[in-house]
Amino acid sequence: MEDPKVKLPITNEYGFYEIRLESIGGLGANLSGKILGELGAIYLGLNSSSFSSYGSEKRGTPVKAYIRWADPSREININSPVERPHLLGLFHERLAGKIPVMAGVGPETIVVVNTDASPDQMRDRLKMHAGTLICVDALKIAMEAKTRVNMVMLGAMAKASGFIPLEALKQIVEDTLGKKYPAALKGNLEGIEKGYENIQMKKFEDDGKYPYQEYKEVKREWGYDNAPIGGINPHFGSTISNDLSGSREGYIPVFKKEACINCGMCDSTCPDMVYQFVLGEYKGKTSMVNLGPDYHHCKGCLRCVEVCPTDALTAGIEREVDIWKIHVRNQELIVDKLEFEDVGPNSWMRSESIVTNKLH
Ligand code: SF4
Numbered sequence: 001m002e003d004p005k006v007k008l009p010i011t012n013e014y015g016f017y018e019i020r021l022e023s024i025g026g027l028g029a030n031l032s033g034k035i036l037g038e039l040g041a042i043y044l045g046l047n048s049s050s051f052s053s054y055g056s057e058k059r060g061t062p063v064k065a066y067i068r069w070a071d072p073s074r075e076i077n078i079n080s081p082v083e084r085p086h087l088l089g090l091f092h093e094r095l096a097g098k099i100p101v102m103a104g105v106g107p108e109t110i111v112v113v114n115t116d117a118s119p120d121q122m123r124d125r126l127k128m129h130a131g132t133l134i135c136v137d138a139l140k141i142a143m144e145a146k147t148r149v150n151m152v153m154l155g156a157m158a159k160a161s162g163f164i165p166l167e168a169l170k171q172i173v174e175d176t177l178g179k180k181y182p183a184a185l186k187g188n189l190e191g192i193e194k195g196y197e198n199i200q201m202k203k204f205e206d207d208g209k210y211p212y213q214e215y216k217e218v219k220r221e222w223g224y225d226n227a228p229i230g231g232i233n234p235h236f237g238s239t240i241s242n243d244l245s246g247s248r249e250g251y252i253p254v255f256k257k258e259a260c261i262n263c264g265m266c267d268s269t270c271p272d273m274v275y276q277f278v279l280g281e282y283k284g285k286t287s288m289v290n291l292g293p294d295y296h297h298c299k300g301c302l303r304c305v306e307v308c309p310t311d312a313l314t315a316g317i318e319r320e321v322d323i324w325k326i327h328v329r330n331q332e333l334i335v336d337k338l339e340f341e342d343v344g345p346n347s348w349m350r351s352e353s354i355v356t357n358k359l360h
């Protein structure tokens with residue numbers, strides 16, 4: 001048995017150092033969990049296990065990843081969710097409040113959040129009981145370095161941990177992703193380094209401001225014995241009443257109408273039918289005209305930006321663009337009257353509520 005290359009700074013009563021990643025599909029938390037699992041076993045000389053939990057793997061749906069590390073003398077023989085993490089990665093700040101991402105966070109936990117807010121602001125948003133809070137603007141760094149949010153988060157988590165060596169993290173990314181996607185390696189390594197260097201950290205004591213949140217298994221409202229045939233969508237993606245910001249990746253396509261040549265490339269590429277075309281006039285001729293994106297359906301994958309042949313579409317950071325003022329829900333397409341009753345097995349929505357289109 002080889003000696004481990006790092007010493008775990010803290011473990012629970014079973015001898016495990018535990019990591020939990022909370023994210024939404026598309027930000028790469030599942031892959032990060034696999035990388036951390038392999039990092040522990042192969043590059044740090046520890047015993048290691050990792051697994052993820054996600055639904056359809058569709059962009060925008062909740063994703064969790066769990067990683068356990070232990071000294072080589074200690075076998076990891078459990079495969080249950082991490083309830084009291086030593087290190088918690090929140091890949092999307094808007095997850096807070098929607099799902100209990102802070103469950104099990106105590107004075108010994110280090111929480112790393114993708115946000116442009118300060119640790120003080122973030123503590124209040126997260127209602128964090130106690131522990132060390134680390135903020136990193138992973139979205140912006142990823143955009144600048146031309147990499148994914150997960151690379152920046154991995155760099156920030158390595159720094160936050162105080163014992164994951166930056167070089168080992170870069171090495172595993174080079175050996176794995178670098179072989180598969182060599183063109184992306186430079187950006188990935190830059191993202192890791194910038195995440196490692198650009199953190200804001202603050203420790204919060206238990207001052208009675210927010211109570212400790214116990215970890216609880218989430219009980220689903222629907223299962224095999226009560227879900228209707230054809231399945232259900234418990235959270236409507238298409239109503240003006242839903243704040244869906246936690247289901248997008250944090251990026252948005254910014255539309256410049258005057259540069260649009262109405263080629264339709266964005267519409268045929270978009271997996272969520274976000275673009276709204278109507279019959280209108282373009283260059284003196286009757287043609288289909290692009291009204292722009294209806295952001296309520298947009299997941300922020302930016303595929304449309306990649307295919308747009310002009311600069312009509314550019315990548316933006318959602319929180320920096322006041323999309324409500326521009327066209328979060330294309331104003332001309334807004335419904336006159338929306339009748340629905342919340343969500344749940346007995347919820348309903350009148351079909352007339354969603355057909356009003358003032359342009360027709
Ligand atoms: S791809 Fe670009 S130019 Fe073409 S319709 Fe879409 S926004 Fe307009």
Ligand code: SF4
Nearest residue numbers: 270298299301302304
């Ligand atoms: S980013 Fe573009 S392609 Fe992706 S969902 Fe939004 S509108 Fe569609």
